[in-house]
Amino acid sequence: MTYEEFKDRLNDRIFGEDLNYEILLTVLKNPKRYIGLFRITNAKTKLIQNITQSCEIKFGDFIEEILTKYINEMGYELLDKNIGFDEERNRLNADQVFKNNGVIYLIEQKIRDDHDSTKKRGQYSNLIKKIKTLKLKFPNYQIRACMWFSDDSLKKNKKFYQEQISNNTDDKVDIFIFYGKELFEIFFKRVDIYDEFILHLRKNKEERSGNILSVPDFDTSKEIKNALLKIKKTYPKLIKNLLSNKDEFIELRKEFFPTGKNLKDL
Template sequence: MNYQEFEINLKNKLISGTGPKMLMKILDAPFRYDSLLTPFNLNLKMEQGFLRSQENKYYSFIKELCNYFFLNNQFDSLENKYTFIKKEENSETKELVFTEIKINFDYVYAKNNEIIVIRQKKRDIFSKKEILKIVDKFFNDLENFAQNNSEVKIKGYLWFVDNEYQRNLDILQEKFKFGLKNNYEANFAYSANLFAYLNNEDYWLEVERNLEKFKKNNYDDFLKLPNLDSDKETLEFMTKMSNKLWEKLTSPEEIYMKIRSLIFNLENPQSNFFKAIKLREIANQASDEDELKNKLIEYGQSENNYEK
């Protein structure tokens, strides 16, 4: 993926849907944004939540780039959550014991009678106790998965996305040195090393270069919370939101009245709040799609005349 395509995809992910998502979060839990138990006002809490959401979207995009690599190289993406019934014999009673095993990997891909499973961690900053627990769980899940897919070869990877932190490198090298076992093998990898196992380390090195370039350009259009009172995407969401959410938005309860007054300019007839009321009214009164389209056209023309 060249940088231009990379930038367009990332910016679209960061910019789209931010207003509707923020409004929905506020309506679902208004106490998180306006309460005596927080020292911050609504605007600061919205900004805080927005930036956290943007950071999550950014990391989600990075995960998508991993998936993009495999799909672009003709791997089939498989279900990553599994439930097995494991059958074992009790050593003392000789009775069969059935245990439900649940396994969840981050990625599972198949190609040419081989399955690749990946468990992803952001960075290797764990304590010795924590990393041993993570590794043991990974080995246990990998072995159970391999036993239930005995007809194919399994390659398992514990992948740390960030290359800057390798706190437990020595422990990992010791734990992962057993090599091929039955029909599976396990490896750990930092950053681009995962793709080195797949003979394409350059792919992830390019991803990292693109991320560095994106950050250096210091774009600010995805760092600003959209104005919910005028944002077009938010208005469209308000017009089509569920009745349950709409009832919250228009509720006479004190908390929702306060939220409305802080988010919307209720003295401005062009506020998204009043526009949404009118548009929902039009939608409810229209007898069919043609009438709805005509009424929306009429409303749009009157809005344009008002703005002039």
């Protein structure tokens, strides 16, 4: 994969052209997140916090998308990520599921292993549910499943996961836990792919090192005006609320639209 393709995919996923629309929509749907006496920060500071959290989540989605692309390029047959339902009829979606030479591969991926005890147990339980579903769906296949943490600098729960894996007695199922390069060394035997992936990540981070997250001025910027007009078409009730005499929206306007310039003609 070329660096330009990598960069374009990252920018589209995280900094898409509708980012301002998404930001504004979040504010209008959840005004009480940004106002009130029991917040030490002002509304704009809270908004930046939410945007950074959103970018982190989208970055995880991007890593999943890139791994799918690499798996396809390596010649594996991609399978439908909607793998079925668990015993309680909850829909199950895999991060990565593909096959090759009589083996079904399942990868559940996270950025880093830093979760608390409740979440780590839930993640492993979720992996087992997906393995069981794949066994029913592909009874004649060997299954190789793993949890992959792309950032190998944190291994908070490694011992717990290894202990859980050691309880597996099914000779048609192999379960692993991988950090960073290990996935490409053991599953794919293609360290060159991992090296390319890291090279692209590093280059992109260096290019963005001077960037400072900024939010267009809600009160006067053209970007927010366009987003407001778009929301007026798609969610007219939200604009009606914004212009209403409801207490939370009066306070929201004071915080984000002090002169009301972008609210004119709505």
